[in-house]
Amino acid sequence: MDPDHQEMMDKILAGVDELPPMPEVVIKAQELLANTDSNAKELAALLETDQSIATRVLQISNSAFYGMSGRVSSIQQACLVLGYKNLSEIISVAGVQKSLVKKLPGYGLESEDLWRHSLSVALGSKIIASRKKPELEMVAHTAGLVHDVGKIILDPFVVEAKATFDSFLLEEQQTYLNAEQQILGFDHAEVAAQVCQKWRIPEVISSAIRYHHSPSSSLEVELAFILHMADYISLMSGEGYEDDDYLYELEEGTMNYLAFNQNDISELTFEFMESVANLLDTPN
Numbered sequence: 001m002d003p004d005h006q007e008m009m010d011k012i013l014a015g016v017d018e019l020p021p022m023p024e025v026v027i028k029a030q031e032l033l034a035n036t037d038s039n040a041k042e043l044a045a046l047l048e049t050d051q052s053i054a055t056r057v058l059q060i061s062n063s064a065f066y067g068m069s070g071r072v073s074s075i076q077q078a079c080l081v082l083g084y085k086n087l088s089e090i091i092s093v094a095g096v097q098k099s100l101v102k103k104l105p106g107y108g109l110e111s112e113d114l115w116r117h118s119l120s121v122a123l124g125s126k127i128i129a130s131r132k133k134p135e136l137e138m139v140a141h142t143a144g145l146v147h148d149v150g151k152i153i154l155d156p157f158v159v160e161a162k163a164t165f166d167s168f169l170l171e172e173q174q175t176y177l178n179a180e181q182q183i184l185g186f187d188h189a190e191v192a193a194q195v196c197q198k199w200r201i202p203e204v205i206s207s208a209i210r211y212h213h214s215p216s217s218s219l220e221v222e223l224a225f226i227l228h229m230a231d232y233i234s235l236m237s238g239e240g241y242e243d244d245d246y247l248y249e250l251e252e253g254t255m256n257y258l259a260f261n262q263n264d265i266s267e268l269t270f271e272f273m274e275s276v277a278n279l280l281d282t283p284n
Ligand SMILES: [Fe+2]
Pocket: 147, 148, 188, 189, 212, 213
């Protein structure tokens, strides 16, 4: 690796270090949920040690998406009525929300843009997994949630090189992804894999994220294809970033690999839109 490239990589990795850690309570709660002997009381007691996470878990539990609008008043009740699988998903969302609701001036994104897109890809990956490989549902959800976190780390570097980015993007068919690779030497998918390590996210997820724009190069093939398709449908359903969404192309072979046709894409586009709207629709 040439010295310039190495220097840039070191700076980018320092940015990963500065990102807030995954809240400890979230990691412990997921461990508890994976243990079949755990009970609702124990989980509620743990979540209540972190009031901001507990509040977010309650808010999400009351969204229209889980069909409980306004009826969940305690963490213990959420555990009982929503079931461990839904709760595990809600805790992941609550755990990353603070990090992902962020304005990214380099990419021209307002604070809710990355968040909505991440939720859409999480819900979408889960929907696709439930159709194609139900045992991947939970990992697909987490992978979708975190897949673009690398943009948060790269944003200050994009700001620094804004003029170079802007003129690169003006060239025909050039995307932010190409610009990251050409100008910074890394793309946000590579950087996200580093964040996964920091957040103690399983390897199967980080390697799918690493290849979410080029799933055929991945070893965790299935999950990477699911993520790539969910990313594409999310953009089709208006939950993308707008700037270069229209240039996003499915890697060749993706439709075949997942046995999808145009009809599936149109159907899922509506399902994605509805899921995100319902999840964001929380009673006050
Ligand atoms: Fe991406």
